[in-house]
Amino acid sequence: MTSEEIIEKVKAxxxxxxxxxxxxxxxxxxxxxxxxxxEIAEYLKKDPCLDFDYLSQITGADYLNEDREPRFEVVYELxxxxxxxxxxxxxxxDEEDPTIPTVSDLWKGALYPExxxxxxxxxxxxxxxxxxxxxxxxxxxxNPLRKDYPLTIEDVTFTHNREFKQDLVKxxxxxx
Amino acid sequence: MTVTExxxxxxxxxxxxxNMGPQHPSTHGVFRVVLEMDxxxxxxxxxxxxxxxxxxxxxxxxxxxxxxxxxxxxxxxLSPPGNxxxxxxxxxxxxxxxxxxxxxxxxxxxxxxxxxxxxLVWLAxxxxxxxxxxxxxxxxxxxEMILDLNEEISGVRMMTSYIRLGGVAQDSTPGWLQSVRKxxxxxxxxxDEYERLLTRNPIWMDRTQNIxxxxxxxxxxxxxxxxxxxxxxxxxDLRKQRPYSGYENFEFEVxxxxxxxxxxxxxxxxxxxxxxxxxxxxxxKKLPEGPYKVDDNKISLPNRKTLKSSMEAxxxxxxxxxxxxxxxxxxxxxxxxxxxxxxGFYIVSDGSNVPSRVKLRAPSFMAIPGMCKMMEGCFIxxxxxxxxxxxxxxxxxxx
Numbered sequence: 283m284t285s286e287e288i289i290e291k292v293k294a295x296x297x298x299x300x301x302x303x304x305x306x307x308x309x310x311x312x313x314x315x316x317x318x319x320x321e322i323a324e325y326l327k328k329d330p331c332l333d334f335d336y337l338s339q340i341t342g343a344d345y346l347n348e349d350r351e352p353r354f355e356v357v358y359e360l361x362x363x364x365x366x367x368x369x370x371x372x373x374x375x376d377e378e379d380p381t382i383p384t385v386s387d388l389w390k391g392a393l394y395p396e397x398x399x400x401x402x403x404x405x406x407x408x409x410x411x412x413x414x415x416x417x418x419x420x421x422x423x424x425n426p427l428r429k430d431y432p433l434t435i436e437d438v439t440f441t442h443n444r445e446f447k448q449d450l451v452k453x454x455x456x457x458x
Numbered sequence: 459m460t461v462t463e464x465x466x467x468x469x470x471x472x473x474x475x476x477n478m479g480p481q482h483p484s485t486h487g488v489f490r491v492v493l494e495m496d497x498x499x500x501x502x503x504x505x506x507x508x509x510x511x512x513x514x515x516x517x518x519x520x521x522x523x524x525x526x527x528x529x530x531x532x533x534x535x536l537s538p539p540g541n542x543x544x545x546x547x548x549x550x551x552x553x554x555x556x557x558x559x560x561x562x563x564x565x566x567x568x569x570x571x572x573x574x575x576x577x578l579v580w581l582a583x584x585x586x587x588x589x590x591x592x593x594x595x596x597x598x599x600x601x602e603m604i605l606d607l608n609e610e611i612s613g614v615r616m617m618t619s620y621i622r623l624g625g626v627a628q629d630s631t632p633g634w635l636q637s638v639r640k641x642x643x644x645x646x647x648x649x650d651e652y653e654r655l656l657t658r659n660p661i662w663m664d665r666t667q668n669i670x671x672x673x674x675x676x677x678x679x680x681x682x683x684x685x686x687x688x689x690x691x692x693x694x695d696l697r698k699q700r701p702y703s704g705y706e707n708f709e710f711e712v713x714x715x716x717x718x719x720x721x722x723x724x725x726x727x728x729x730x731x732x733x734x735x736x737x738x739x740x741x742x743k744k745l746p747e748g749p750y751k752v753d754d755n756k757i758s759l760p761n762r763k764t765l766k767s768s769m770e771a772x773x774x775x776x777x778x779x780x781x782x783x784x785x786x787x788x789x790x791x792x793x794x795x796x797x798x799x800x801x802g803f804y805i806v807s808d809g810s811n812v813p814s815r816v817k818l819r820a821p822s823f824m825a826i827p828g829m830c831k832m833m834e835g836c837f838i839x840x841x842x843x844x845x846x847x848x849x850x851x852x853x854x855x856x857x
Contacts, residue, residue: 306788306789306790307551307552307554307788307790309790309791335678335679336678336681337681338681338793338800338802338819339791339802339804339817339819339824341804341815341817341819343789343806343814343815343817344815345806345814347808347814348808348814357789357804359791359802359804359819363678363692363694366699366700370791389679389681390679390680390681390827390828390831391679391680391681391682391824391827391828392681393827394823394824394826394827395824416507416508417507417508417511417856417857418508418511419508426513426516427515427516427815429519433516433517433519433520
């Protein structure tokens, strides 16, 4: 199916659950709320015409510098091995409550990327069997891929500058 | 030991926790796995990653687009051109530029040479893990020749950074093309040599057949990709399914396996060595004349010779070096077929000259949970075989 056909089909079947949709540079993209992600994912996987049996990746994005609501986004990239087409799902997440249901019961491949979301962005993935730090050490504080996490900061090694350094950690970083 | 009602001795289950890595030579880097053992059998395997975390994704958010390219080399360090290509294609998709035909051909030649080099390293180390020393030395010999070719065209043996935005770093020379031609004429006999050592070797077959089996459905569900997926019988190669960089112009086969065990993965990768050689051969034959990078000075540097005579070229040169490429606002994802599977970049651009988010879809990272699933129920001696057959590169796992 072409991207336009996929969008049409998904809209016809799940119209009310989808906030908006577009064909972006040739790729089918749908925007949905976090409460309907599991339902939509299940539909996309099980529908015989769409048949999205392969989860390519899950990634997070932080739009802090762009002043838009909601601040975070989780992006799912799905392929169909038989039909050879793809779709991208974008789910917005609030800053106050970045919680999203797991899809690892549908695709086992989601286990690691979801743990990475928890580790790097601090999203709470509900229903994940083992939600713990993956890449950063267990005792690490903060979520490195958030935009308000500074790119480089020296470790606090002296007592005389500790307060200054702590303020620096908390403030928005000059990333560029 | 307890005595059962029938008077037989029964062993009580007592499991032992065994730590493997991160300095174990067969883990190909710094991969640590904690094995829960029941005698000689693995009950469960718990992977620990992150020892090679260098924060490349975070660093990319503070670098200009051109400066990210050398960092992508360090992700999958056995096949840098594949990562360069994935990154450049994604940015070029956002910029909506098409690169010239000759650049596409040079990109394909470099990517296929890198695939061969990467598969040679895999075969060398995988065979060494299982105990075949000779193959290691033979494969290293041929890989060295590919690294020499890399050096000749890009000046660097491994981290080539040869593929750039809008084309490639520099044009190929007739001498280099002749060297590549010589290499691909020489190479098939060497593949036969490796196969003579391994394919019908009873020790090799005993150690690899019906071990680490992954069925077709499992392989898809666990998001395996590349040769592992194809060895399980899924005909999925992005070069065929979603042709990019002109792969539709080449005739080649996609080898697939049936059983999804270590032996099938070996056969698939060896067949891919031959197919890559076939693609390079066709690319050399059809290599068109013309520019090797786009004629758009907003994306690629103007010709060096024009700098002294053309004011405009000088301005473009200055702007491009001091400011870099500004990419239109938007986000996109482009997957390419690397030696380990689907390599893709998801890039979010906020319209400036610095990416707002760069995410690598790394095939090795996605394969680790599936790999540990394979280890369950196998003998401890087969664990190294399974790790070798997935061909993980920790650079792209930990990023």
